[in-house]
Amino acid sequence: MNQPRVTPSVIPNLFTAMNMFCGFYSIVIASSGNIIYAAWLIFVGAIFDALDGLVARFTNSSSELGVELDSLSDVVTFGAAPSYLLYSTYFFEFGVYGIIISSIPLIAGGFRLARFNVQLIGFEKSFFIGLPIPSSALTLSSFVLAFYNNGFPENISKIIIPMIIILSYLMVSNIRYETFPKLTWKGIKEKPLNIVFVIAAFVLLIFAYTKGLFFIFVFMILFGIFRHIYKMIASKKEE
Secondary structure, X not given: OOOOOOOOOHHHHHHHHHHHHHHHHHHHHHHOOOHHHHHHHHHHHHHHHHHHHHHXXXXXXXXXXXXXXXXXXXXXXXXXXXXXXXXXXXXXXHHHHHHHHHXXXXXXXXXXXXXXXXXXXXXXXXXXXXXXXXXXXHHHHHHHHHHOOOOOOHHHHOOHHHHHHHHHHHXXXXXXXXXXXXXXXXXXXXXXXXXXXXXXXXXXXXXXXXXXXXHHHHHHXXXXXXXXXXXXXXXXXXX
């Protein structure tokens, strides 16, 4: 009898599966009212998402199956889970309209992942076209962690819909967002500003905790937008 062959790709795929589980579990506990735990679970899913790519590179086991599985997991953890988190904390008050609006990050994220898979050449990438779906999800989750306390303050709740629309648009836009540098001397030399940003982010996180976490993601998103505008202006001047 032939024994099933265990390949190195099993290991990163297990991390991907744990990412998917975190997204599912986040939805389950958000539905029972454990909002803060549900938001943190999306962050735990992001850790597994980062680890699966790291392990795949370390074991040289990147594959098309892994890419597809990763995208399916991301739809759950970074699409469905944050959309449900928004619905259960705010949009449930608005009936059908609330369901439609809170689903926008999920739908935009699904389109973003589909485009990424179609355009992917090889497994290494130095930048993303459009805001990565984990960045959008972590921005929304950190927003909940920073401002939710059995509801949002009135002045804060006014920015929820604009924030959703902007993040969803950025995911399907053509704005470039760079990947984080690899933890090697070469990677640090290629992207020194990213290392400075990471250090500054940790300092802000220590002093401001969850609000700091939210503003870190806001800064990262705005930096990508301003860099895109600067490059557009520079290219027009050259022409």
